[in-house]
Amino acid sequence: MTPLRRRLLILLTAVLLLAGLGTGVVLHAAARADRAGQLQSGGPAVSAGTLTLAQKGRLAFVNAAAGPHRGAVASVPSTDPKDGRIASNLKCVRFYAAAGTGVCLQSVTGVLKQSNRALLLNAELRTRHTFALAGTPSRARVSPSGRFVAWTVFVSGESYSSAFFSTRTSVLDTRTMRLTPSLETFSVVLDGKPYHASDVNFWGVTFASDDDTFYATLGTANHTYLVRGSLSRRTVTSLVQNVECPSLSPDGTRIAFKKRVLSGTSLWHEYVLDLRTLHETALAERHSVDDQATWLDDRTVAYALPANGKVGTTDLWTVPADGTGSPRLLIAGASSPAPL
Template sequence: MTRSHRLLILLAAVLLLVGCGTALVLHAVARADRPQPGGPSLAKGKVTLSQEGRLGFLNGARGPQHGAVVSVRSDAPDAQRTASDLNCQRFYAAAGTGVCLRSRPGALAQDNRALIVDAELGARRSFPLAGTPSRARVSPSGRLVAWTVFVSGESYGSAFFSTRTTILDTAGWRLESDLEKFTVLMDDKKYHAADVNFWGVTFAQDDDTFYATLSTGGQTHLVRGSLARRTVTTMKQNVECPSLSPDGTRIAYKKRVLPGASLWREHVLDLRTLREHPLAEKRSVDDQATWLDGDTLAYALPTQGTVGSTDLWTVPADGGGAPRLLTPGASSPAPLG
């Protein structure tokens, strides 16, 4: 066999392998675009953030609307989902203001964006993200927006990770780009450390007070912050991803119950007494829970047997009852209206 023949055979083999690889990729894409048999029913339609009696969230079911902001009737979460054209990795909304954190897999950080939308899901402003989307919240009035990204690392259970948390005032589009620039008060003294990280902001009704997680020295703390004073004050240790109740009296949060491991249990803290109680959900919840009302919390848990998918669950906030599946293939819940 001549050298030319060997080269022709080698070229043919390479082309065959490339063709097979391309076919496999196209087949996988086609499968991902097809609705999952037995999955939630979806229909394209108009989603607005002012729809009373509806729940918004991100659709996690396989198909062309994967990642879309959808809504369902709050009293019928398994009913047909109305799917918008807005796709996000993290989402939250309140009082007609929405925040959509977008991330392109494998893209540079400057391609990750925080999109602020109005009640009709129309874009108002867009801001670059310093890393991978993690948490998002909107104040009860719709005026303040917060988001957290991973600058390094991929989860709060990682040995090494760094976050950046931003708060935006939409009234004048003033951006507090990094909460680490705020003054930290710990035990009534100013605290400085190189390892300070913040995440999981939740807002009070006054559009000044907020709560968040502060991590430093291997410990996490619940902090109460003031935008006007640009300060945060530590309140209680071992509190992560706080979520303020509608009446402003309680904080739902995840508490690490197995040191050195990614095992958390959801708790509720009374802000007046600083007494806490565990919730009936005993599985490890790595999420910032959402208050559906004054009595019920919603959160995401990984879908059994499906990598990269989550389902929404609910549990009573008083510590009683039992966890209940709210809707499958979903994340980032937000009561609308």
């Protein structure tokens, strides 16, 4: 090999080594940026990390921001919800947690059919038990003590605004692992009389702190009712009409719910019902809220609304529970809030 060829070979080798080094630096920086949770310009910072249900002072939710952690259970500080979010490796369609117990509803579209399941979670977000679901996930709740878990699925139809839909609501005792597959097996008292009908549907369970009382929506004969139920007696009793997706306040005195209305383009408005007087208070949110609201404390409720210009994405908003004030954006790109 001539000296000229040798020099050219050395120069070419050096160029290739430098190019490889530059590529490695770029890939390492990209991987580090991904680990740090840096998404597209303008998106929230989402970092992979450890999330437990024992982390007090944090708000857990399903992350809906674009990126590799979309659909993952994440959390932010309750006092600073716009801070960077920590994402787990657990992905859910619906999620809720209380007292170190969590429930995750998952839906996976397969080649031939959709696979749906409920995961009972411990405080470390590890799966204690898996349950097959009869339909598409809709609502999920955990009792304040963590003993009872409930979920609702669409057996037919995909929305509460559909002309025809049917639901199935199940309740699990996490202490005995006894599952009630459907609340439709409970005895119904409607307007003070025993009631039986083939079109009875239940959805949107919310639990009281006594590990027996619960509230839910009963749908039948084109009407919806707020019902109070007893898990031990396996009964439900109607209270008032036109109540959907109830959510019991932490002090157990009020129910936040969506009420079907005919006002412009809105289908549902958010209200709060005083259980002692049955007086309803309209909340300041004027958009249609198709969600089961969550109480962040005794004064504030949170709910999901479709995000502007983002298909299939919701933002979390809050509003005072006494009808005053105005809606406030809580977390962009999020759903299924659960205060820890």
